[in-house]
Amino acid sequence: MANPLENRFDPQDISEAEYYLAAVPPSEIDPRVERLVNELIGRVADKWTMLILELLEEKGMLRFTEIGRQVKGISQKMLTQTLRQMERDGLLTRTVHPVVPPRVDYALTPLGNSLSAAFCGVWIWAERNLDMVEAARARFDARG
Amino acid sequence: MANPLENRFDPQDISEAEYYLAAVPPSEIDPRVERLVNELIGRVADKWTMLILELLEEKGMLRFTEIGRQVKGISQKMLTQTLRQMERDGLLTRTVHPVVPPRVDYALTPLGNSLSAAFCGVWIWAERNLDMVEAARARFDARG
């Protein structure tokens, strides 16, 4: 039993899964799985990954330069690096057209789309609680 | 109109919010809000923050050393630093008991609990798609 999430629940169903996670102490989750999951989350939670994910989810298919233009502040190095990582992780496809000048298209895979959907909850949380967090910070900083 | 999420929808309702986000091109979201949201996400998506969040959500209230023991691999420096940041962001409370030896308790605030719930979707995604990602990586690495 490597994976603690068995087949009785469809993990797609958030409320069932929340129930499940609440019922299982972290100590009983396979540490190997936990480590991998954390590594995965660490990777996909990366700033540029999230922005590219959101952009492609919105626009469908874009070429290299177009992504660079729309993700403001990203350097060419980070753009290449992030796209490669996402391709390696199976989040997007990279299509090279044998033309001059070269043309490379990027689009999300179903896996990429599902990740985008999963992050939706966090995005909404951040947007909704932005003011709360800023107020908390102001209070914290006001003290010593 | 600073915040694009107006009052017509309750952002707590994921499906409504998904609909909303899908309908609004990123370019029309206030860039100031977007920047803050990204910074927030970057911060809360931090590896240690997530692990501490999950631990406290599970265990309720713990003291400093106990957290350090259960979050494997964390150094004292990162533990202190992460706890301070989370306190500053209003995610947890820090209670100092005036006794010797000193005793400091940490517990999630309602804000911290709501964040934990929001991350549930990502956690489930990672757990569920771990094999897909590993397979994709193996395929990618097998080529040049």
Add this chain to the structure above:
DNA sequence: CGGTATCCAAGTCGATACTG
């Protein structure tokens, strides 16, 4: 016990220059 202070090694990231 629950920190703070300091140092240092490794990694991250942007800028710049170059290429098929």
Add this chain to the structure above:
DNA sequence: CAGTATCGACTTGGATACCG
């Protein structure tokens, strides 16, 4: 156009030592 290569500033995080 879509990269690769290289360099240097900055950041991160662990280890260690010390303190109220």
